[in-house]
Amino acid sequence: MNASRLSAAHEPDAEKAFFVADLSVVYRQHQRWKACLPEIQPFYAVKCNPDPYVIRLLASLGAGFDCASNNEISQVLDLGGIDPSNLIFANPCKAASFIRNAAKRGVDMMTFDNSDELYKIARAHPGARCVVRILTDDSKSLCAFGIKFGAPLGTVPGLLAKAKELKLDVVGVSFHVGSGCYDPSVYMDAIMRARTVFDMGREVGYTFGLLDVGGGFEDGLFEQAAAVLTKAIDRYFPDRRDLRIIAEPGRYYVSKAFRLAANIIARRAPLLGEPSQVVEASSPDTTSDQPTVMYYINDGVYGAFNCILFDHQVVHPYVLSMNGSFHVSDSEEKNVSSVWGPTCDSIDCVCPKTILPVGLRVGDWLGFDNMGAYTVCAASQFNGFEVSKVIYTMGGIGSLEVRNALANFAAEGHGL
DSSP: HHHHHHHHHOOTTTTTTTEEEEEHHHHHHHHHHHHHHHTEEEEEGGGGGGOOOHHHHHHHTTOOEEOOSHHHHHHHHHSHHHHHHGGGEOOOOOHHHHHHHHHHTOOOOOEOOOOHHHHHHHHHOOOEEEEEEEEOOOTEEEEEEESOOOOOGGGGGHHHHHHTTTTOOOEEEOOOOOEEEEEEEEEHHHHHHHHHHHHHHHHHHHOOOOOEOOOOOOOOGHHHHHHHHHHHHHHHHHOTTTEEEEEOHHHEEEEETTTEEEEEEEEEETTTTOOOOEEEEOTGGGGGGOOEEEEEOOOTTTTTTTTHSSSSSOOOOOEEEEBBOOOOOOTTTTEEEEOSSSSSSSOOEEEEEEEOOOOOOOOEEEESOOOOOSSSGOEEEEEGGOOOEEEEEETTTTTHHHHHHHHHHHHOOOOO
16 A cells, blocks of 8 residues: 555655564464474574564574575674574584684584595684584475485494594584475484494494484474474483584574565556456366466566575465455356466566466465575575565564564664
């Protein structure tokens, strides 16, 4: 509605797309984590969505942070009030200058999976607390990492021996079953492998005190994953008196917390009188029909919807407002449509086939849910289109707690 008023006042880019972030969702996810995995401290994967208020909130709630670069380390520590011991530099292949900067910032915990990394750490940060990242089964995830990271078990004894020779302190084991894991049973095998590496460390002379179970946590499968993890840890690590367990959740915290509103800026449809392909949404033959209307919105795969290309996501548009109204009757006639981004590149397709009301016109709005993970963090300004801004809100259970947590964090002089 505000966009309509600004457009009428000839405000440039009045109808620009925007995110709405409900921080109380992040809070509720954290409470859910503590209830299901009370022994595991979450280290939020900043790469997933480096939103400053998400980081502030999680810091105030006692979470740690998984950082992959100098900039991510700086973004977290520059807020103030976050101890460097609550960061892990979880990138197994780092530039030497990044390692030196981590040392200057007091970030000691970092991963490795190869001997060259050990030589770099020995030169640039000899006091580092090293964590060996091992290869696990990540075939049941949206984004597999094993092709790039992770030491096979057969190579681990040699790596630990080399670390010992270089007088480096190896403190534990990490793994990652892949981002967006849809089969939590793989955690059992991963924990078993980690146990094997703990035993390998003892043979070399190390006593490990850290187990990092990585990420891969999906919202809809979280309780199942937590149950598998708990069972596996109980089986392979029954004595946990001197064991710190952390994890690296990302999308679990933010995916559902962010939604996107995008404006229909253009439309290609048959001229009046030309045949059109109008179908009911419940029609069983809908998927075989070809789109007859193309809608162009003001965000696309070079912006927030890069998750389609990089994160294998499938998005589902729905109508936010039509003809100036937020109410859209279920009886509205519908047709097969496609949704496209605003750039001049033909790859910029947001949704190749969907069912939308026939009455949609330029100026109407579409909504997209679950837009918090690997979206805004990788958005570009290709063709000169700006990255969509974020509007923050707090609703429902946890809203008061979020307000108080952020207020207390600011009152202590942090995040200003």
